[in-house]
Amino acid sequence: MGPFDWLPYAPLEPVQLDWLDGVELAVLRLDRIDPLISGNKWFKLTEHLAQGRAAGASGIISLGGAHSNHLHALAAAGKRFGFATVGLLRGHAQDTPSVLDLNAFGMQLHWLGYGGYRARHAPDFWGPWREQYPHLHPVPEGGGGLAGALGCAVLVEQVRAQLSDIGWADYDGWWLAAGTGTTLAGLVLAEAGAHPVYGALAVPDDHGVAQQVQALVQHGYQLLQASRGGFAKVDPELLAFIDATEHACGLPLEPLYTGKALLALKQQIEARRFVCGTRLIFVHTGGLQGRRGFPSLSSGHPRV
Incomplete structure (x- = not known):
């Protein structure tokens, strides 16, 4: 499935x-x-996944904090359904229960610090990440947007x-x-x-x-x-x-x-x-x- x-x-x-x-x-x-894969997080992901599939992407890259419900659901879905996931996290590396789960689900994590995370709305934010992960579809924080x-x-x-x-x-x-x-x-x-x-x-x-x-x-x-x-x-x-x-x-x-x-x-x-x-x-x-x-x-x- x-x-x-x-x-x-x-x-x-x-x-x-x-x-x-x-x-x-x-x-x-x-x-x-x-x-x-609990709550409204899955419903917010469905159209993003459809856009990624239409673009030929092999997975999803998105953002969240060390306790992020959005990243937790995304990582769990990636493991279950077999697509790659990358998480860009606020702050510095820490092993919260959520982060331990992200690692167990196979999500690749990058810690941006606090200043780096605040830059997530800048027009050029996604450029370097698209170059590093050209086959992944970027999704806003929390699965937001239209x-x-x-x-x-x-x-x-x-x-x-x-x-x-x-x-x-x-x-x-x-x-x-x-x-x-x-x-x-x-x-x-x-x-x-x-x-x-x-x-x-x-x-x-x-x-x-x-x-x-x-x-x-x-x-x-x-x-x-x-x-x-x-x-x-x-x-x-x-x-x-x-x-x-x-x-x-x-x-x-x-x-x-x-x-x-x-x-x-x-x-x-x-x-x-x-x-x-x-x-x-x-x-x-x-x-x-x-x-x-x-x-x-x-x-x-x-x-x-």
Whole structure:
């Protein structure tokens, strides 16, 4: 089986939590599509892989940090489906659980330092890497861009196909974490104004997510700040919320994206942003492999 034969389907599951206060919530469980190639990362990759195949590429080169869910899913897919992967990493060499997996999956790693990684948006950034790896297709950080967004548009179809299974005729909007805004943009494109999409920013405003989204879509969404002080900033309230949520309904979260997004939704409901009877789709974007960096949370993710 090749990557173009694999069409994962994410289940839609209603959840009951005390703080919902009459708001109905169903979770699109992208974390359940696969133990390793998990979450929205695969959907963001599909159109990039198609572009690479059309260009005659033998693999993918992309970017991320030492805990990158995107690189983790890319490396796992490369190993499973037999295509080469190269990762350009932020910072200096370190053996995080994610990096150990990248090596085990056979991804070739290059550490760019912090200054070198900040240059990733420069017009000439990809030139030397194309010369070094002429047969690899370059993919932006996080699988971003229009190709990544178009790959996520199928999620709207998957939700609509399952509404009757959970007793819903329709829904009132989407809620999800936004790291690059790619998945959010894909949902907005697919909705074409039918339902609003709310993105809980997991990164500070100066990361340029609003500008990246605006380059792809102009209307039909709203971004709300939910980074809790910065990307990868974690606090006791957040960790306690994640633990309480899992005990209450069995939904595993991680503290960088999904935990922050769901906690932000709780705060919006408490502020009466959404009235009783509102039906929302929460996108579980995966990333549970990142829980291994937090000893107080169980891993929720198999080791290689």
